[in-house]
Amino acid sequence: IALQWHRWFTKTRGPLTWTKFTTALLGRFGPTDYEDPSESLHRLTQVMTAAAYIETFERLSQRVDGLPESFLCGCFIGGLKEEIHLEVKLKKPRILSEAIGLARLVDEKMTLQRRTFTPNRASGFSPTPKTHSSP
Numbered sequence: 416i417a418l419q420w421h422r423w424f425t426k427t428r429g430p431l432t433w434t435k436f437t438t439a440l441l442g443r444f445g446p447t448d449y450e451d452p453s454e455s456l457h458r459l460t461q462v463m464t465a466a467a468y469i470e471t472f473e474r475l476s477q478r479v480d481g482l483p484e485s486f487l488c489g490c491f492i493g494g495l496k497e498e499i500h501l502e503v504k505l506k507k508p509r510i511l512s513e514a515i516g517l518a519r520l521v522d523e524k525m526t527l528q529r530r531t532f533t534p535n536r537a538s539g540f541s542p543t544p545k546t547h548s549s550p
Contacts, residue, residue, distance in 0.1 A: 417444060452478035456487075460494045465522035468494070469515055476511075487511045491518075498525065 461468040508514040
């Protein structure tokens, strides 16, 4: 999208100074006066994969200055899916990087547990019993 905008903008406006270009770029893609990254961070909940949640959380937290580590850690844990949230909270992480690492581990554990059993054909095991018909 940004590349399309850039092509259109330079085609319609011609050569610009760097200052005018960055002002236009921020006007198109930057935050508005109504966006509050700290509010977005506080309201963020995991409705996606753990990796996507972590990426979104990190992106938002980089836009906010001066928040205490304990607040960031609490926001992160509070937004996790319930089944991940509880396991991470039980470990009592004190810093954000620790909470993120725990969330990744718990998510990986849950993914492994959800995998369906696929029989190994080399072992000769068949998950469905064979039926024999009587004469």
